[in-house]
Amino acid sequence: MPHKTNDASKKSWLSVPENSDFPIQNIPFGVFLTRDDIITIGTRIGDYAIDLNALQQLGYFEGIPLTDDIFLQDSLNDFISDGKKTWRLVRNRISTLFDVENDTLRTNMDHRSTVLFSVNEIEMQLPVQIGDYTDFYSSKEHATNIGTMFRDPDKALLPNWLHIPVGYHGRSSTIVPSGTAIHRPNGQTLPKGSEAPVFGPSKRVDFELEMAFITTDANVLGEPVSVAEAEDYIFGMVLFNDWSARDIQKWEYVPLGPFLAKNFASSISPWIVTLDALEPFRVAGPKQDPEPLPYLQQKGDHSFDIQLEVAIAPENTEATVVGKSNFKYMYWTMAQQLAHHTVNGCKINSGDMLGSGTISGPTPDSYGSMLEIAWQGTKPVTMKDGSQRSFIADNDTVIMKGFCEKNGVRIGFGEVSTKLLPPFQTE
Numbered sequence: 053m054p055h056k057t058n059d060a061s062k063k064s065w066l067s068v069p070e071n072s073d074f075p076i077q078n079i080p081f082g083v084f085l086t087r088d089d090i091i092t093i094g095t096r097i098g099d100y101a102i103d104l105n106a107l108q109q110l111g112y113f114e115g116i117p118l119t120d121d122i123f124l125q126d127s128l129n130d131f132i133s134d135g136k137k138t139w140r141l142v143r144n145r146i147s148t149l150f151d152v153e154n155d156t157l158r159t160n161m162d163h164r165s166t167v168l169f170s171v172n173e174i175e176m177q178l179p180v181q182i183g184d185y186t187d188f189y190s191s192k193e194h195a196t197n198i199g200t201m202f203r204d205p206d207k208a209l210l211p212n213w214l215h216i217p218v219g220y221h222g223r224s225s226t227i228v229p230s231g232t233a234i235h236r237p238n239g240q241t242l243p244k245g246s247e248a249p250v251f252g253p254s255k256r257v258d259f260e261l262e263m264a265f266i267t268t269d270a271n272v273l274g275e276p277v278s279v280a281e282a283e284d285y286i287f288g289m290v291l292f293n294d295w296s297a298r299d300i301q302k303w304e305y306v307p308l309g310p311f312l313a314k315n316f317a318s319s320i321s322p323w324i325v326t327l328d329a330l331e332p333f334r335v336a337g338p339k340q341d342p343e344p345l346p347y348l349q350q351k352g353d354h355s356f357d358i359q360l361e362v363a364i365a366p367e368n369t370e371a372t373v374v375g376k377s378n379f380k381y382m383y384w385t386m387a388q389q390l391a392h393h394t395v396n397g398c399k400i401n402s403g404d405m406l407g408s409g410t411i412s413g414p415t416p417d418s419y420g421s422m423l424e425i426a427w428q429g430t431k432p433v434t435m436k437d438g439s440q441r442s443f444i445a446d447n448d449t450v451i452m453k454g455f456c457e458k459n460g461v462r463i464g465f466g467e468v469s470t471k472l473l474p475p476f477q478t479e
Contacts, residue, residue: 056144058332060459063152066168068098073455073464076150079143080323080465081128081288085175093123093131094174096323097150101169104142110163112149112156116141127181128324132268132287133402139287140328176231176322179290180266180403182224186393187262187294187314187407189218190384192338194412197424214342217384217392219409223315227405229322233471236446237316239300253475254297254313256429257444260410261362261420261452263379264292265386266324270400277394279350282387283327285400291321291360291452291468292407298423298443318407321452321468329463333357333456335380344388347395354385360411360454362420367447369437375425377411377418379454446474 057077064076074080074096084101085091092105105123107113116138122131131138149157157163189195192209195218199208212218228234236257240249270277270285277285294314301313337355358379365371389406410420419425422443426432429442444450449471455464 192383234317256298260294262292274397279391282390288324288326293319
């Protein structure tokens with residue numbers, strides 16, 4: 053089935069601001085609370101949110117095999133389970149309905165008033181019920197920087213890193229949508245020069261500039277997903293801030309890896325951008341040397357040119373951009389990550405989320421965490437208000453953005469914005 057939505061010349065009868073992340077070529081999916089306090093599944097064009105349940109009830113998806121309540125739900129899980137053929141049919145129909153040449157909905161003011169909302173009058177929700185969450189460690193530059201800091205620079209990468217997409221199973225209970233504030237975590241740390249740990253708030257809360265992908269039902273227990281077919285089971289992508297408490301992690305991570313330093317919060321952008329929308333922005337990833345084992349080998353372009361930016365906004369102060377990176381720097385692709393994840397027969401379900409790992413580029417201005425940008429606190433970053441940051445301060449807001457741009461078309465993810473509050477206070 054062709055990607056009818058990718059035509060760069062396509063225009064919508066809805067107004068789309070210049071440099072919007074959401075032209076008619078995007079058509080992402082999300083879940084929002086309407087002005088009537090109804091939760092619905094929707095999409096977005098420009099600054100308009102579109103109620104897909106209302107469109108369905110009005111008959112605009114006639115001919116597409118959908119259950120009556122598929123869009124009147126508080127998550128996208130069931131829709132994602134319907135598979136790529138259905139996703140494409142729905143996106144193509146939306147693209148047709150809102151094309152500038154189509155008057156079917158454009159001239160029906162009653163239907164328009166039911167279907168359309170300003171993005172300012174809705175409240176975005178977590179788009180999927182995340183059953184399982186896995187975080188990878190797939191940026192060679194990031195892994196090298198961390199290894200240089202904490203190990204021998206000549207042996208920065210551990211022996212397995214160039215052979216497998218290293219990852220760990222996280223938790224889903226504290227993954228929150230953009231706009232949800234989080235608290236500075238408490239935990240154990242080992243002060244420098246001390247032999248015994250202390251308990252208290254983390255002094256080194258950090259962001260991790262990542263992206264994550266959302267899966268559909270991919271396999272049955274015991275069945276691997278091949279690297280050649282893996283992308284068929286990826287619904288789409290979101291921006292992902294995988295918060296980290298570096299001082300807690302340093303003390304706890306041996307021998308089993310991240311725990312309390314990572315599970316206090318992760319933040320995602322609320323609109324899921326499909327792989328079909330990203331298709332025009334495919335690029336080759338970095339050369340993999342040594343060549344991966346056969347089950348991980350790929351041919352062709354399997355990365356995406358997604359420009360990323362992260363900024364810090366102290367309270368009541370203009371944001372300062374502290375880093376710019378790109379998803380194309382990732383050493384291991386999403387398809388390789390999913391193939392490796394399932395090669396042992398691990399089952400993947402609709403709504404599962406897999407994080408890329410911190411995305412760092414080859415230069416200091418493209419690093420994806422404050423640990424790297426400020427290099428363990430030795431190179432503090434000056435904010436626009438004159439204050440300095442080595443890590444994130446209380447009441448700072450971290451803002452991540454991402455978009456692709458080619459042939460005059462910009463496809464973006466919006467943003468994931470999260471305020472860090474002081475430690476939680478009990479009564």
